[in-house]
Amino acid sequence: MLALGKKKNNLSRYFFVLPAYLIMAIVIIYPIIFVISNSFFTNKMGESVFVGIRNYRLAFKDPLFYIALKNNLILFLCVPLLSFLSLLTASLLHAKIWGWRIFQSIIFIPYVLATPVVGIVFSYLLQLNGVVNKTLEAINLQSLAKDWLGNPQLALFTIAGIIIWKQLGFGVVLFLARLMSVDNSLYEAATIDGAGAIQKFWFITIPQTKKIIEFHVIISLIDMLSWVFNYIFVMTGGGPGNKTYVLEFLIYKKAFGGGDMNIAMTYCVVILFIASFLITLYSLLLRKDD
Amino acid sequence: MKKRLVTLFLLGLVVLTAACQPKPKEKSQLTIWYWGEQEAPGYKNYMESMVKKYEEKNPDVKVNAVLQESDTMYTAFRTAEHAGAGPDIQYLWGGTQALEDVWLGNCTPLDDLIPAEVFADIPESSLKETNWDGKQWGIPAYQFAYGITYNKEDMKAIGVDPEIPFTTWDEFLDVSQKLKDNGKTPIGFGIKDGWLPAWIGIFFGQQNLDSVNDEIALMRGDKSFSDPKYNEWLYKLEELKDKGFINEDILSLDFYQGQQLLESNGASMTLHAQTYAASLEKSLGKDKIGFIKAPIFGTGKLADSIAVPSQVYVIPKSAKNKEEAAKFLIFLREKENMKALYDMANAMLPSKSFDSSWLSTEVDLTVANWLNKYENFCYQLYFAPMFEAEGLAPIIQKMFSEDLSPADASVELDEALKKTIEQNPEINEAFRKWNN
Known part of the structure; x- marks a missing residue:
């Protein structure tokens, strides 16, 4: 009788979590299965035809895939800089430098702006004859005036700079929240011991925010992999000469520009694997810390 | 008690009367996704006036015409078609740019929806742009040089x-x-x-x-x-x-x-x-x-x-109201609507009944002259x-x-x-x- 009651209890536990599992299955599991299975088909006059691994063969043969992957990896390199700048800014704000409240708001404003708005505004500002270059010329710095988005060597780095500018606010808020919970006596003791600002930052702030740094790095890496489409679409359209393609943009172009939904799904699977790898890495880091 | 009974009786009577009344006839919906304002300024006004006129002529039809952007016209259409929720009429650029969607299975052939005499009024060079596998898939929206x-x-x-x-x-x-x-x-x-x-x-x-x-x-x-x-x-x-x-x-x-x-x-x-x-x-x-x-x-x-291609309208495969869509496309080819297109958007409809005396700008007269002298190839x-x-x-x-x-x-x-x-x-x- 007791065993039956326990069994019932066990079952009821599953019953209560069932809705959550169902929703997860509908919004996550089903689309993943759909995308993976469709990556093995092609479209012939609206009919799906099984083609085995042909889409993968074609996808990996396409030079655009490697350009896009390389650009995503270049954007990954921005992540340490973004995390460092966020932490540094958060530390300065936490130290309550003069005007910190105003700076806090100003730094967070770009984060709440819609990405297409940011993209459109910057694509006008950064034109060859745009405001930025005209201002540089006006202050006798014409040598610094460049075709920021039209120069193939500069375009991706310009976009990276804009992404860092926009995303900085998120990191600052994240680190600031953690810093506010750090025991102030640590800083006071360090001050008594004669530690300078850099030493405090290095030996107290960084170790105390280690977990948040890890979180921020992983989240930012995933952002750089799967949240940069808007910037590319609005500011360069993948150009000039395909130089700013990223994987997301490649998927978009294949699916809706070229109408090849199945190849696009193949690239989706590739991104899924990369993102899964990053998430696994994060989980491992967390486990190691525990 | 009596009062309650009377109230209940009256309430029942009202419900019954409402239920027995004939339901207002639901309007048939026609959705059009179009483009053109970018290259033919005035096309939006023309389309809105055509919609108004068509609705007046067909009070049981509600037309919803949505102007698309250059960057998203194809993407929006392909996304919608993939989900089986496309419009009833879609505007596409001519030639391979329209036929790609035919080959992707996104379009319906027009031969069974639009009578042959309508096609007979369209110059063959325009029809050829979207004729594939012996079927006509697109009908010209307008042409330009x-x-x-x-x-x-x-x-x-x-x-x-x-x-x-x-x-x-x-x-x-x-x-x-x-x-x-x-x-x-x-x-x-x-x-x-x-x-x-x-x-x-x-x-x-x-x-x-x-x-x-x-x-x-x-x-x-x-x-x-x-x-x-x-x-x-x-x-x-x-x-x-x-x-x-x-x-x-x-x-x-x-x-x-x-x-x-x-x-x-x-x-x-x-x-x-x-x-x-x-x-x-x-x-x-x-x-x-x-x-x-x-x-x-x-x-x-x-x-x-000279290159004088036609932009086209197609009826998507997922269109819910294909017959009404075809009727609207035929309506656009009526002579006075053809003239409205030219007057409002400076665009000429490829049609044997287009009256060259309507031409009112030097640019159009020049192009009319080119069409008589040079081969058309795009x-x-x-x-x-x-x-x-x-x-x-x-x-x-x-x-x-x-x-x-x-x-x-x-x-x-x-x-x-x-x-x-x-x-x-x-x-x-x-x-x-x-x-x-």
Whole structure:
């Protein structure tokens, strides 16, 4: 009788979590299965035809895939800089430098702006004859005036700079929240011991925010992999000469520009694997810390 | 108690009466996703007036016409079709650009929906653009000629005949040099969004061809861009670039921003659709705006050809109201609506019953004259599927951003073509079938 009651209890536990599992299955599991299975088909006059691994063969043969992957990896390199700048800014704000409240708001404003708005505004500002270059010329710095988005060597780095500018606010808020919970006596003791600002930052702030740094790095890496489409679409359209393609943009172009939904799904699977790898890495880091 | 009973009785009576009343007839919905305002200013007003008129004529129909953007027209349609939720009528650009969606299975043939006598009124060259596998998939929305719009005042200032400033390539270079010497930017282009390269191809790329078969052989991969017949225009483009005849911020500007340099006096010439040039003539005056054919350098039979393609309407496969959609498309072809299209959007409907006495601008009269004199051929209509987006656009961009030489560009164009053929075997099979 007791065993039956326990069994019932066990079952009821599953019953209560069932809705959550169902929703997860509908919004996550089903689309993943759909995308993976469709990556093995092609479209012939609206009919799906099984083609085995042909889409993968074609996808990996396409030079655009490697350009896009390389650009995503270049954007990954921005992540340490973004995390460092966020932490540094958060530390300065936490130290309550003069005007910190105003700076806090100003730094967070770009984060709440819609990405297409940011993209459109910057694509006008950064034109060859745009405001930025005209201002540089006006202050006798014409040598610094460049075709920021039209120069193939500069375009991706310009976009990276804009992404860092926009995303900085998120990191600052994240680190600031953690810093506010750090025991102030640590800083006071360090001050008594004669530690300078850099030493405090290095030996107290960084170790105390280690977990948040890890979180921020992983989240930012995933952002750089799967949240940069808007910037590319609005500011360069993948150009000039395909130089700013990223994987997301490649998927978009294949699916809706070229109408090849199945190849696009193949690239989706590739991104899924990369993102899964990053998430696994994060989980491992967390486990190691525990 | 009695009071309650009476109230209940009355309530029941009201419910019964309401239930027995005939239901108001639900309006049939017709959704149209269209484009055109960008190249034919006034098209939106025209479409809205057509919708109003059609609804007045058919009170049981509610028409919902949505203007699309250039960048998202195809993507929105393909996404909707993939989800089985497309509009009832979709606007597409002509030639392969429309047939790609036929080959993707996104369209319905029109033969069973639109009577043969309607098609009989449309010139065969227009119908051919979207005729595939013996079926008609698209019906022209309007046609326009490609031409160079120029500032007549700038031409006068350099002592050139403002009515016919150039005919040959050498004359074109001479005019451009004089404009440059006079402090003007001769040509205004914007290449950032990738629409320009196909336009340049239309003006210059078709000049060495003898017939459509020459281009088809190239697009099938049977011929090479390295052949001077197919790449001379790349050298011509390089010449314009190297001589400084094109605005220096070409890579910073989108296609329309490049065109707008003419209106803002930032350049003396640009490429335009006839519809837009006519609207410029109306707004800026015929003393300021001129419209001319591409300068000739080619030696092919199509060297002096003009490109007058048609944009088309298709009925998507997922359309819920196909018969009503067909009725609306036939309605647009009624003579007074044809005239409304011209009056409001400067656009001509390809129709044997189009009355040339309606033509009211110098630009349109010039084009009417061209149509009588020159062969109509449009290079872009026969591009292999995906070639423009994945090959031509980025490679021509590279000629400006990386100084890619015409010879290297030719090699890259061949490779891009090979890739698009290999990556889309089913679509290319249909393309070959179309061109057989």
